[in-house]
Amino acid sequence: MDYKNFGLRKEEYETIKKQLGREPNEAELRILGVMWSEHCSYKSTRRLLRQFSSEGKQVLQGPGENAGIVDIGEGLAVAFKVESHNHPSAVSPYQGAATGVGGIIRDILAMGAWPVACMDGLFFGDPSKEKTAGLMQGVISGIGGYGNAVGVPTVGGKTVFDGCYDGNPLVNAFCAGLVRHDGIVRSNTAKPGQITVLLGSRTGRDGIAGAAFASARLEEDTKGSRPQVQIGDPFVEKLLIECCHELLSKGLIVSMQDMGAAGITSSASEIAAKSGRGVLIHAEKVPLRETGMNAWEIALSESQERMLLVIEPRDFDTVAECAGKWQLECAAIGEITDDGRFRIMEKGKTVVDLPAEIVGGGCPEIHWPSKPLSESRTKDLTDTVEPEYPDEWGNHVLDLLSSPNLKESAWIYEQYDHMVQINTVVPP
Numbered sequence: 001m002d003y004k005n006f007g008l009r010k011e012e013y014e015t016i017k018k019q020l021g022r023e024p025n026e027a028e029l030r031i032l033g034v035m036w037s038e039h040c041s042y043k044s045t046r047r048l049l050r051q052f053s054s055e056g057k058q059v060l061q062g063p064g065e066n067a068g069i070v071d072i073g074e075g076l077a078v079a080f081k082v083e084s085h086n087h088p089s090a091v092s093p094y095q096g097a098a099t100g101v102g103g104i105i106r107d108i109l110a111m112g113a114w115p116v117a118c119m120d121g122l123f124f125g126d127p128s129k130e131k132t133a134g135l136m137q138g139v140i141s142g143i144g145g146y147g148n149a150v151g152v153p154t155v156g157g158k159t160v161f162d163g164c165y166d167g168n169p170l171v172n173a174f175c176a177g178l179v180r181h182d183g184i185v186r187s188n189t190a191k192p193g194q195i196t197v198l199l200g201s202r203t204g205r206d207g208i209a210g211a212a213f214a215s216a217r218l219e220e221d222t223k224g225s226r227p228q229v230q231i232g233d234p235f236v237e238k239l240l241i242e243c244c245h246e247l248l249s250k251g252l253i254v255s256m257q258d259m260g261a262a263g264i265t266s267s268a269s270e271i272a273a274k275s276g277r278g279v280l281i282h283a284e285k286v287p288l289r290e291t292g293m294n295a296w297e298i299a300l301s302e303s304q305e306r307m308l309l310v311i312e313p314r315d316f317d318t319v320a321e322c323a324g325k326w327q328l329e330c331a332a333i334g335e336i337t338d339d340g341r342f343r344i345m346e347k348g349k350t351v352v353d354l355p356a357e358i359v360g361g362g363c364p365e366i367h368w369p370s371k372p373l374s375e376s377r378t379k380d381l382t383d384t385v386e387p388e389y390p391d392e393w394g395n396h397v398l399d400l401l402s403s404p405n406l407k408e409s410a411w412i413y414e415q416y417d418h419m420v421q422i423n424t425v426v427p428p
Contacts, residue, residue, distance in 0.1 A: 001026060006033030012364065019358055027296040027344070027351050031359065034262045034300055035269065041363035064274070065186060066110040066258060069179065077184070079113035080176040082121075089171040092229040093138025098146035099232040099304055100173040105152055106258035106307065109241055112185035112248055113177030116423060118147050120157040120173055125166030127404050135169050143173075144415040149234035150241075153424050154416035161404040183248065188274035190255045190310045192338040196268060196279065197316065198331050199323055200240050200259075200306035202289035206231045207263075207302025236305040236328070243326040244307060252319055255310035265299045265359070267308035268334065269342045273360030278337035283346040285333045295344055295351040310336060 003013035006029045016024055016032060024032065038044055054062035060077050061069035067081035085100030105115045120143055125132040147154045152175070207230035247253050255275070257267035264281060272279040283295040293301075311319055316332055323330030337343075342359045344352040355362070400406070413428040 001029060003029065003033075006030055007037055008033050009366075012036060015364055016358075019355065019362075024354075025352075027299075028354055030296050031262075031265050031299060031352060031354070035265060035359050036363040040261050040266060041361075043363045044366045044368060046365055047367070060181065060184065061111070061186075066107040067113075067177075069111060069113075069184060071181070075181050077113075077179050077181055078176055079108050079111040079179055079184075080174070081107050082172055082174040083107070085171045085173060086169065088229040089139050089142075090135065090168050093135050093169075094142040094145070095229050095231055097139040097142030097171050097173075098234070099230040100171055101143055101146045101175075102150070102232045102234065102237050102304055103258065103260045104173040104175040105150065105237065105241070106260065106305075108175045108177035109244055110185065110187070110256045110258045110307065111177070111179060112183045112253075112256070113179035114245060115152045115175055115177045115241065116421065117176045118152050118154045118174060120154065120171070122157065122159045122172075123165045123170035124159070124161050125169070126163050127161055129166065131167060132165075132169075135167075139169065139171055140412055140415055144417075146232055146234045146237075148417040148420065150237045151420050153418045153420045154413070154428075155418050155424055155426075156428050157413065159409055159412060185248070185253060185256050187255050187257050187271045188276075190271050190275040190277055190279075190336045192277060192336050193313070194254055194310050194336045195313050195316065195332050196271075196281070196334040196336065197309040197311055197319060198259075198264070198286060198306060198329065198333050199243065199309055199319075200328055201233065201236055201303055202287045202329055203263075203293070203298060203301045203303045203306070204289045205293065205297060205301060207304075208297055208300050230302045230304050232304045239326045239328055240305055240307060243322055243328055246322055246326075247309070247319060250318070250322075252311055252315045252322075253309050254312065257308045259302075259306035259308055261302065263299065263301045263303070263306075264308065264333070265342075269356050269360035271308070271310060271360075272336065272340075272342060272356035273362075275336070276340070278339040278341040278343070278356050279334060280337055280341075280343045280345065281334040283344055283351065285331055287329045287331050295346040299344055299352070 034040060042049065058071045060071050067079045069077045069079045071077050081104055083104050085096055088096030088099065101118060108115045122139060124136050127133060127136060255271055257271050259267045268279045268281055283298045286298050320330045340356055342354045342356040343350060418424050418427055
């Protein structure tokens with residue numbers, strides 16, 4: 001098997017063989033190809049991101065969890081996160097943007113918080129071009145269509161136009177939620193003997209290897225990439241939010257992880273790795289909406305509106321009853337182990353057997369070649385002489401005033417419901 005077909009570099013493939021002491025099988029290569037993608041591992045940027053300050057007396061949760069959390073007093077905290085959904089939005093603007101909103105909301109939900117506000121940052125190319133206009137309308141409709149139906153207000157955002165974004169827009173989704181200090185849920189608390197439960201929608205083939213796709217160079221012809229874009233259902237997400245918070249109020253959730261990029265693989269391996277444990281997933285126990293799916297497809301599906309819960313075995317019937325009340329699928333699909341392995345079995349046969357640590361965070365960092373900034377980028381500009389206005393300065397002012405970046409944007413934010421939940425004090 002050619003490791004390049006799975007998005008791996010030669011050095012990464014050699015590292016995998018060394019850590020395993022053997023050649024990985026196809027299913028294992030597919031899983032590591034996705035989990036070691038830039039989208040999941042941040043292998044190119046981790047060392048840079050570590051340079052940002054993330055500590056403070058109000059910081060209750062920094063990097064390493066589904067979202068950051070900051071204390072706001074009186075036992076309350078704000079959980080927040082921003083995430084990009086660029087490639088999916090370029091290929092399928094409506095669903096790409098919609099599932100970006102859905103995913104960021106579930107990240108906040110996974111921390112035990114109630115989502116209270118969304119925002120978005122959109123960067124498009126020249127709006128006079130037909131392709132840009134189509135992308136723009138699809139993205140804006142997707143954000144409004146999902147956010148309005150899921151019941152979380154979109155309270156602000158920004159839109160920027162520049163030719164450098166032609167054909168490849170940037171779509172950033174933000175969500176904030178409220179949580180009490182004693183209600184924060186973390187993904188590093190799982191213990192052997194506890195079970196993993198899939199809650200939410202059934203699993204299909206949509207979005208398989210979507211994380212690897214999001215890390216690759218976007219080609220001019222994107223039609224063949226549409227199966228790698230997830231399909232969202234905001235009404236199911238609303239039910240998922242309600243169900244999870246009912247379970248949280250009853251103290252039934254030990255740990256929780258959103259099934260976003262890499263699906264079951266990511267959520268299960270990250271919980272295991274952060275907890276210093278292992279996890280066993282039984283592929284045949286996962287509720288499916290398509291026939292003929294094999295174990296690696298089930299493991300890497302990015303079907304939306306799904307959460308992985310870790311609960312005590314004795315609580316499963318109560319959890320399943322609550323899920324039934326909210327019309328959600330609920331299935332015990334595995335268990336937490338003490339062997340430190342990430343294993344997937346299908347009808348008694350082991351399909352994947354990897355160290356949980358290398359799946360859920362073991363990708364080696366990449367140190368790309370770099371060089372110092374040029375002198376013109378670093379010199380002191382305080383003594384720069386103020387230039388005189390050019391003769392045609394009036395034309396330049398008119399050009400500036402005609403820029404789409406200065407035009408009224410009400411037609412965008414008026415498509416978003418900013419008053420749902422009736423808590424918005426300052427409108428867009």
